[in-house]
Amino acid sequence: PADQTYVGSLLLYKGTDSILYVYGRIKADDFVSYRAITFWTSCDDNATEIASSIFSGEDEEPRVHLDPDQETVRQCSLLHDVDRDFCDDLNTIDNKENAGAVVIHQNEMSNST
Secondary structure, eight states, X not given: OOOTTXXXXXXEEEOSTTOEEEEEEEEOTTOOSOOOEEEESXXXXXXXXXXXXXXXXXXXXXXXEEOTTSSEEEEEEEEEXXXXXXHHHHHXXXXXXXXXXXXXXXXXXXXXX
């Protein structure tokens, strides 16, 4: 049986200054225009959200494409004003370290679970 807890996978590319490019393949259970993505200090209950903002506007929202398998979507997002310490951690991360945790939300709202 397939892993019922699998949500998807994300790739991050750290651009200049505090810009992050996020590409992901995400399960398309309840296909929405896009899913909010937030970053947190850890997976612990006392974790805090890492500051970032999504570009908004008609031509700047995340791009989403439903895959031919009808089970996954590809989403490309561009974030700005990403926390400077988080960006520094991403610049120096080693392959066995982590810089934080990622939450892929159910819809466009970053307060959805």
